């Protein structure tokens with residue numbers, strides 16, 4: 519469902535620009551009002567289900583910013599547009615709880631509005647943990663985060679923060695004070711940074727005024743950023759949003775390096791780095807990690823008969839089915855129409871059963887809009903080798919045997 523954005527602006531040109539920009543984003547749908555009275559009607563008509571509002575501060579029928587209260591009273595995130603910058607007014611508006619205050623001084627201002635809307639939409643799915651023993655300060659930070667639509671979790675001390683983070687892997691950011699009972703903020707950051715699991719957690723330390731060494735300590739121990747108390751709303755929002763954006767960019771770069779763009783499975787590079795370390799961990803903990811090499815039979819015929827685009831669609835559909843059939847396993851596209859699955863082995867009979875079921879499921883299915891029937895062949899290596907590469911070689915030799923002995927089968931030994 520699209521998010522409704524209320525746009526209140528008396529200038530037809532500005533309203534047109536805003537409408538155009540908002541409707542360019544697939545997630546948003548603009549609802550327009552030229553004055554306070556029209557905005558009131560819109561709010562009544564749409565029973566307040568607006569995702570956010572972008573409002574002009576001075577409207578012909580409400581010259582003193584009354585529109586801001588109208589929107590905020592309905593708990594709608596409010597972005598204020600204004601013709602001139604006024605420091606007192608800005609502070610008054612931010613204290614009221616507006617998300618941002620933007621001057622209409624250039625076309626970049628409207629891009630900024632879009633950036634804020636986009637951020638609000640993404641933040642709905644981001645959980646932030648606030649670790650702070652002072653309830654007043656915690657509440658203040660919580661309100662600021664909620665203005666930007668973040669989901670907020672709270673901890674009263676470092677120990678509680680650690681326990682929450684251990685339990686909830688969805689938390690992407692920690693904002694932590696220094697002075698806290700049980701575990702202080704600095705030790706909390708150090709503990710987290712020594713744990714591989716939290717390497718991507720964004721951490722912002724809060725340091726009290728006058729203690730300049732604390733911010734350096736936070737950064738040195740692995741925090742991404744710090745804020746000196748007291749801070750301005752905008753400074754807080756900028757640091758929080760910039761750090762989340764940096765984390766998102768890092769994730770995009772990682773995905774580009776590790777994920778096959780067509781099938782969205784891991785690529786060969788990821789298999790030989792992360793897969794190898796998984797394999798070595800299995801060796802050291804005396805667990806068996808089976809390597810399955812899987813290849814679609816006569817895939818060239820699919821391309822030759824239906825064309826490469828349908829061939830691509832088949833690879834995508836097939837990969838989705840692989841993911842469904844092996845949800846816990848690391849699956850990679852080894853190349854072309856060949857895939858590699860790493861499966862923890864509890865018993866040989868169980869793994870054989872799963873692979874045979876997969877083969878028979880594939881045979882019963884049809885793929886793509888052209889309803890193509892396929893089979894596939896596979897080789898399995900269950901005997902632990904010294905490296906993943908060696909295990910892949912063994913599984914690949916068995917796959918070769920499967921191909922040469924009639925296809926549509928697995929060779930296990």
Ligand SMILES: Nc1nc2c(ncn2[C@@H]2O[C@H](COP(=O)(O)OP(=O)(O)OP(=O)(O)O)[C@@H](O)[C@H]2O)c(=O)[nH]1
Nearest residue numbers: 813814815816817818819821826829830854855921
């Ligand atoms: N559409 C599409 N085709 C691909 C892609 N990658 C590889 N191929 C094709 O996959 C085909 C693989 O053909 P072959 O290696 O001869 O294997 P096969 O036809 O599956 O025969 P067997 O493996 O022996 O059963 C080639 O035609 C490649 O062009 C891709 O990303 N998209």
